[in-house]
Amino acid sequence: MRSxxxxxxxxxxxxxxxxxKALLQSLARAGVASIVVAAHKVSSHDVVGVDISTEVIDVTSLASVQDLARRLSDRDIALVINxxxxxxxxxLFSTNAALNARREMEVNCFGLMNVGLSFGPALAxxxxxxLMNVLSFLSHASLPPLATYCASKSAAHSLNLSLRAELRPKGVRVxxxxxxxVDTSMSRDQQGPKMSPEMLAQEMVNFLAGDCEDLYPGEALHAYDAWLRDPRGFQAEMLSS
Structure with missing residues (x-):
């Protein structure tokens, strides 16, 4: 299923x-006709050469995402990126750990599910x-300082596999x-090398021209190979880092 x-x-x-924001630029350069940006707040977009519209939604609310699907039913959307x-x-032992975990699960896991439930059938x-979901290498291994985030991404990874199994026979590539x-505000407290959002966005756009289903961009591919060879050993290194 090339795209x-x-x-x-x-x-x-x-x-x-x-x-x-980096994806908007890369998608525009790839020649897409239009982009609907669905976010929790209105923001400006400095992108030329493509029709861009904005929708304010709450991915943690199935009703909100389903309502968006109804509003966009006549747009013939071929690609949904979450x-x-x-x-x-x-x-895990921070004062707000329970609240953090719930918020991360609501957005990272249930948000992914809501998007899949609302737009998977429309694509079919x-x-x-x-349907492309941005997950994390930490879907596979846990980093102790980000324990609840890792848990939410692991759950999201599992849901993504289930969405794939349900939608692949219907012609939808998940x-x-x-x-x-990635060097964004979300990783502001993490040390070490970080991939630029622009490089990630371009890898994602390039990836869509093929027919693979999973993308491990940049150094993530080497890390994934190491994890496949020795999952326990890889996790042990993560726990000691």
């Missing part, structure tokens, strides 16, 4: 964040399309994107 972006109509969740996400950047009804740390 041509030229002239396509795109729906982008989380377009007000660092990854989302880059909405939150990260408390706090440990048009004869096919792509993709997962698993980057290491």
């Amino acid at each position: 041509s972006l030229k002239g396509a109509n795109v729906l982008l969740f989380g377009g007000s964040g660092g990854i989302g 880059s909405a996400g939150v990260n408390s950047n706090e440990s 009804a048009r004869g096919g399309g792509v 993709c997962g994107v698993y980057p290491m740390a």
